Amino acid sequence: MFANIFVIGLLNGCVYALLAAGFSLLFSVARIVNLAYTAYWMIAAYIYLGMTLLGLPSWLAAAVSIILTIAMSLVFQRLLDPVKGNPMSVMILTLAIGVILQKSVSFVQDSVQGVYFQIVPSLIKGSTHILGVAVTYQYLLSLFVVLVILAALGMFLTKTRFGIAIRATSQDKQVAGLVGINEKAVANIVTGIAVGVAAIAGVVVSPLYVLEPWMWLQHLLVLMAVVIFGGLGSLKGSMIAAFIIAFIEAGVVFLLPSVGFLRSAIVMFIMIVVLLVRPRGLFGAMVEEH
Amino acid sequence: MLLKVENLSVYYDRALILDHINLQVGHGELVGLVGPNGAGKTTLLRAVSGMINVEKKDLKFSGSMVRTLGKISFQGESIDSMLSYEIARKGLIHCPERHRPFAGMSVLDNLMAGAFLCRDKREIKKRLDNVYSLFPRLKEREKQTSGTLSGGEQQMLAIGRSLMLKPILLCIDEPSLGLAPQVKRSVFENIREIQKQGISILLVEQDVRQSFALSDRNYILSSGRIAAEGSSAKLLEDETIRTSYLGL
Amino acid sequence: MRIGNITDYLKKEIFPVPTRVMAFVGLAALVAFPLIMDQPHILRLMIMIFIFSIFAASWDLISAYTGQVVLGHALFFGVSAYTCAMLNTHFNMSPVMTIPIGAVVAVAAGLIAGFPALRLKGIYLGLTTMAMPVVLVAVIEYMRSYTGGEQGIIGIEQLATSRVHFYYIALLLMVVSIAVLMKITRSKIGLIFQAIRDDEIAARASGVNTTYYKLLSFSLSGLFAGLAGGLYAHFMRVIGPSVFEFSFSFEPIIWTIFGGGASIVGPVIGVFILLPVVEMLHVHLGDNATLIYYLILVIVVVFAPGGVLRLINRYTEKVCPECMTVNAFPRRQCRVCSAKLSAVNGE
Ligand SMILES: Nc1ncnc2c1ncn2[C@@H]1O[C@H](COP(=O)(O)OP(=O)(O)O)[C@@H](O)[C@H]1O
Numbered sequence: 001m002f003a004n005i006f007v008i009g010l011l012n013g014c015v016y017a018l019l020a021a022g023f024s025l026l027f028s029v030a031r032i033v034n035l036a037y038t039a040y041w042m043i044a045a046y047i048y049l050g051m052t053l054l055g056l057p058s059w060l061a062a063a064v065s066i067i068l069t070i071a072m073s074l075v076f077q078r079l080l081d082p083v084k085g086n087p088m089s090v091m092i093l094t095l096a097i098g099v100i101l102q103k104s105v106s107f108v109q110d111s112v113q114g115v116y117f118q119i120v121p122s123l124i125k126g127s128t129h130i131l132g133v134a135v136t137y138q139y140l141l142s143l144f145v146v147l148v149i150l151a152a153l154g155m156f157l158t159k160t161r162f163g164i165a166i167r168a169t170s171q172d173k174q175v176a177g178l179v180g181i182n183e184k185a186v187a188n189i190v191t192g193i194a195v196g197v198a199a200i201a202g203v204v205v206s207p208l209y210v211l212e213p214w215m216w217l218q219h220l221l222v223l224m225a226v227v228i229f230g231g232l233g234s235l236k237g238s239m240i241a242a243f244i245i246a247f248i249e250a251g252v253v254f255l256l257p258s259v260g261f262l263r264s265a266i267v268m269f270i271m272i273v274v275l276l277v278r279p280r281g282l283f284g285a286m287v288e289e290h
Numbered sequence: 291m292l293l294k295v296e297n298l299s300v301y302y303d304r305a306l307i308l309d310h311i312n313l314q315v316g317h318g319e320l321v322g323l324v325g326p327n328g329a330g331k332t333t334l335l336r337a338v339s340g341m342i343n344v345e346k347k348d349l350k351f352s353g354s355m356v357r358t359l360g361k362i363s364f365q366g367e368s369i370d371s372m373l374s375y376e377i378a379r380k381g382l383i384h385c386p387e388r389h390r391p392f393a394g395m396s397v398l399d400n401l402m403a404g405a406f407l408c409r410d411k412r413e414i415k416k417r418l419d420n421v422y423s424l425f426p427r428l429k430e431r432e433k434q435t436s437g438t439l440s441g442g443e444q445q446m447l448a449i450g451r452s453l454m455l456k457p458i459l460l461c462i463d464e465p466s467l468g469l470a471p472q473v474k475r476s477v478f479e480n481i482r483e484i485q486k487q488g489i490s491i492l493l494v495e496q497d498v499r500q501s502f503a504l505s506d507r508n509y510i511l512s513s514g515r516i517a518a519e520g521s522s523a524k525l526l527e528d529e530t531i532r533t534s535y536l537g538l
Numbered sequence: 539m540r541i542g543n544i545t546d547y548l549k550k551e552i553f554p555v556p557t558r559v560m561a562f563v564g565l566a567a568l569v570a571f572p573l574i575m576d577q578p579h580i581l582r583l584m585i586m587i588f589i590f591s592i593f594a595a596s597w598d599l600i601s602a603y604t605g606q607v608v609l610g611h612a613l614f615f616g617v618s619a620y621t622c623a624m625l626n627t628h629f630n631m632s633p634v635m636t637i638p639i640g641a642v643v644a645v646a647a648g649l650i651a652g653f654p655a656l657r658l659k660g661i662y663l664g665l666t667t668m669a670m671p672v673v674l675v676a677v678i679e680y681m682r683s684y685t686g687g688e689q690g691i692i693g694i695e696q697l698a699t700s701r702v703h704f705y706y707i708a709l710l711l712m713v714v715s716i717a718v719l720m721k722i723t724r725s726k727i728g729l730i731f732q733a734i735r736d737d738e739i740a741a742r743a744s745g746v747n748t749t750y751y752k753l754l755s756f757s758l759s760g761l762f763a764g765l766a767g768g769l770y771a772h773f774m775r776v777i778g779p780s781v782f783e784f785s786f787s788f789e790p791i792i793w794t795i796f797g798g799g800a801s802i803v804g805p806v807i808g809v810f811i812l813l814p815v816v817e818m819l820h821v822h823l824g825d826n827a828t829l830i831y832y833l834i835l836v837i838v839v840v841f842a843p844g845g846v847l848r849l850i851n852r853y854t855e856k857v858c859p860e861c862m863t864v865n866a867f868p869r870r871q872c873r874v875c876s877a878k879l880s881a882v883n884g885e
């Protein structure tokens with residue numbers, strides 16, 4: 001039981017943490033609440049699936065999917081320029097982009113094979129037992145990849161020249177300009193990285209789930225809860241919040257199976273309560289508006 | 291001339307903030323720019339460093355408007371339509387008012403952000419050593435989050451961060467603002483040393499006495515206009531200037 | 539005497555301004571509409587338009603006017619719809635009773651949702667309000683013996699005996715609601731709402747009781763959203779948890795941004811254009827309608843960031859720089875103070 005909670009919570013926590021890191025980065029640099037973010041995750045999984053169905057080897061399919069998804073996000077980024085001053089319009093636009101991606105997938109699916117639900121093929125087959133719980137190799141691989149990306153992202157942000165420039169830009173755009181950092185270039189790089197991270201997650205994690213075009217909305221809600229809970233723009237906060245929420249979800253599902261369907265609601269309820277006590281999340285106020 | 295500002299006017303919506311400003315800074319000079327609160331000193335620096343051009347783009351969305359007229363050139367090159375990051379890359383560095391450290395980052399990371407344009411590790415090390423020898427306090431606090439530094443230390447950090455860019459012309463906005471007298475004195479001491487390193491300086495100050503003691507030439511800014519200019523001694527001789535602009 | 543007043547008003551305030559003429563003609567056409575068109579599905583569409591216009595305008599009030607980011611507006615709509623449905627089916631209460639009660643319950647929901655707004659701002663508030671319907675859906679599914687769970691509630695009584703009858707009731711309520719909302723937003727209260735949106739701290743510093751006005755805005759918004767929800771329940775006769783869905787909360791935002799926010803009229807225009815478009819797309823494209831709908835939305839938001847209303851205004855009106863009177867576009871001189879009007883709008 002507790003082993004189950006641990007296994008599921010750990011994986012979901014890692015995935016949430018990864019997505020939250022990308023989302024936070026996007027927010028803190030571009031100051032945009034990008035509702036399409038989880039849709040990039042979904043689309044990457046589908047492009048990967050489509051490529052493997054076309055007969056491409058897994059690694060090539062994964063590469064194509066990640067590159068295409070990043071390219072797509074950079075194009076969509078341009079659409080936001082005219083409405084940047086109005087956060088509500090930005091939000092609606094990104095939502096629309098998400099829905100368009102979702103419906104495009106459905107459209108292609110319907111016209112090609114007429115199958116709605118899909119299982120993405122695993123990169124590796126087989127399974128083993130850990131703590132008495134059956135665990136597939138794909139699960140271990142996903143966990144490993146996600147942890148590696150998280151660590152790499154952390155190293156990149158703290159140790160490299162570009163990472164420091166990104167953090168500087170997210171703290172104070174104007175002063176970043178004064179030290180010679182081109183904010184627009186940074187915004188593009190950050191978009192690339194954030195969406196790239198989501199795309200990688202989409203490719204390696206999607207075989208563990210049943211894939212559906214609309215699932216991005218559900219993940220979006222959880223993701224938003226994670227980043228808000230942790231404090232928008234605070235990487236550390238969203239990491240911790242990701243695991244808290246993932247373990248709460250897993251706990252509800254396994255300990256109280258009769259109300260398992262309430263798990264999102266319980267997470268939401270806890271988030272509302274936390275926000276009322278700490279209006280900027282657990283670790284908020286790291287990033288101040290100017 | 292290193293920096294040449296000709297007939298610069300700045301409007302925020304309909305308000306005229308700067309009115310036909312003419313100002314020059316020569317090689318190796320330390321030029322003081324003094325004037326009361328709200329005179330437009332910060333706005334002038336923001337125009338020179340291209341910050342206003344960045345703001346222009348952002349403001350377009352919110353319906354407000356900034357307009358700039360006139361010419362600004364640096365080392366003979368026109369820079370009046372450049373963005374701040376492009377101007378910084380030319381060696382004209384603006385050290386902003388109220389220090390504005392990257393508050394969530396460590397002291398060292400702030401300095402490294404200042405070295406963003408430099409890819410040469412040895413050169414970065416050299417600049418870092420220079421900053422640390424000017425401000426030994428910063429070395430002691432290398433790992434500390436910059437938002438938790440004292441006001442004086444934050445000012446040192448801001449100047450240090452600018453020095454990491456290896457400026458040709460350094461424009462410093464009110465470095466003594468809100469500092470204790472003793473700390474103030476040491477900051478001015480540091481500025482003199484920076485000039486000795488061959489860096490030209492445009493120093494914006496409200497503390498006329500200290501600024502005049504340091505500067506080669508001065509401009510007095512009042513309600514968006516240059517009210518007077520000249521050497522400290524000459525300006526201090528003039529009774530009307532002393533009483534009406536300098537409050538001495 | 540009275541007739542004279544009305545014609546005078548028309549002459550002075552309506553006819554000189556093209557958009558007001560359009561609104562006047564449009565309203566007259568809506569009144570006459572059922573006389574020439576009696577196809578039930580068209581009338582049904584029109585009734586939906588009226589109901590959703592109220593819903594959209596209520597979001598405009600709280601978010602575009604008062605600046606309180608509400609991403610879960612379906613909460614107010616749904617709470618009222620469910621209240622009406624339960625009172626009607628469990629206690630046989632007549633719609634004349636349930637709709638006002640539903641609206642009052644929505645006001646209470648507005649106050650509850652407004653409470654976090656006293657501490658939270660921007661996206662934090664948005665997320666909290668977005669989470670509220672999710673929590674409520676869980677409660678509804680948990681208490682399925684009262685709420686019907688996932689199946690929802692069926693067999694709700696119709697408010698009116700005939701569709702034409704309902705049409706006129708909905709039209710009347712929409713016109714009254716929009717008029718009241720416009721009155722509010724153009725009054726001192728409206729100015730305070732906008733002051734809170736633009737700079738809450740400054741508003742408080744100048745002596746405005748921002749707590750009171752924020753809660754007022756939430757209650758008013760809740761009231762009209764609740765009215766729309768009640769009408770919806772008694773028109774559809776069946777409702778389910780889908781009224782609380784994420785996507786349904788985003789509809790009023792889409793209508794408002796499409797039409798033009800902070801104007802009350804904008805969201806109404808948005809509904810009047812988008813609802814028929816959606817209907818048409820669904821008839822012709824089936825499942826792909828949503829794709830095209832959102833593509834259109836993206837194009838309009840990108841190319842007309844201020845919304846359709848601003849676009850219309852730009853090409854039909856000029857505002858006098860001296861006395862702020864609205865003039866028809868071709869005029870060179872203000873019709874009230876004779877000040878010179880510039881050739882291009884807004885310069
Ligand atoms: N972003 C802005 N929008 C509108 N007015 C501004 C803005 N920035 C500065 N001002 C106005 O410009 C004038 C000069 O300000 P500033 O340059 O900061 O003066 P100083 O640095 O000499 O104290 C002030 O009256 C100020 O109100």
Ligand SMILES: [Mg+2]
Pocket residue numbers: 331332333387464
């Ligand atoms: Mg200043």
